[in-house]
Amino acid sequence: MPASPIRKLAPLADAAKQRGVHVYHLNIGQPDLPTPQAALDAIRTIDRSVLEYSPSQGYRSYREKLVGYYKKYDINLVADDIIITTGGSEAVLFAFLSCLNPGDEIIVPEPAYANYMAFCHFGGGGDPYGDDNDRRKVFPYPKWRNSRS
Numbered sequence: 608m609p610a611s612p613i614r615k616l617a618p619l620a621d622a623a624k625q626r627g628v629h630v631y632h633l634n635i636g637q638p639d640l641p642t643p644q645a646a647l648d649a650i651r652t653i654d655r656s657v658l659e660y661s662p663s664q665g666y667r668s669y670r671e672k673l674v675g676y677y678k679k680y681d682i683n684l685v686a687d688d689i690i691i692t693t694g695g696s697e698a699v700l701f702a703f704l705s706c707l708n709p710g711d712e713i714i715v716p717e718p719a720y721a722n723y724m725a726f727c728h729f730g731g732g733g734d735p736y737g738d739d740n741d742r743r744k745v746f747p748y749p750k751w752r753n754s755r756s
Contacts, residue, residue, distance in 0.1 A: 612721035665691020696722060703730035 620630045664670070670686040677684050692698040699720070707713070707730035715723050 611725060616721075661691075665689070696720075696726075699723065700726045700729065703727060703732070706730075707732040 620632065624630050667686055669691060670689040673689055674684050674686055690701065692701065699722075703726045707727065709731040711732045713727055713732055715727075
């Protein structure tokens with residue numbers, strides 16, 4: 608599996624921050640928005656001695672609420688059809704593992720989340736950009752990609 612490009616970018620982002628450049632970390636899913644006060648208050652006042660892991664498939668009560676949500680859009684599911692993940696990366700990896708067969712090809716338009724390529728490899732798929740890693744041969748950059756506004 609290829610190394611994470613995000614880990615290669617992190618030192619560059621840190622260096623830019625040291626130079627006073629404001630860096631938006633769109634690659635790590637770290638929100639730049641304040642945490643809602645109600646959530647902070649709930650954490651401060653929690654009355655528990657152990658914060659255990661949740662069930663690996665997610666709490667059934669939440670999955671059942673999601674069934675109701677999707678039903679409003681004529682998507683018929685049962686709670687056992689739904690897996691709750693700890694983040695988007697885990698969800699994408701699960702999707703790739705459930706759908707890809709060895710040697711399958713996928714097309715990843717750019718800009719894209721950097722770890723899609725590693726997840727594709729892990730799931731048995733080929734390199735989305737071809738063996739020579741020349742991305743422009745498979746999915747040409749849009750004209751706006753190199754323009755600045």
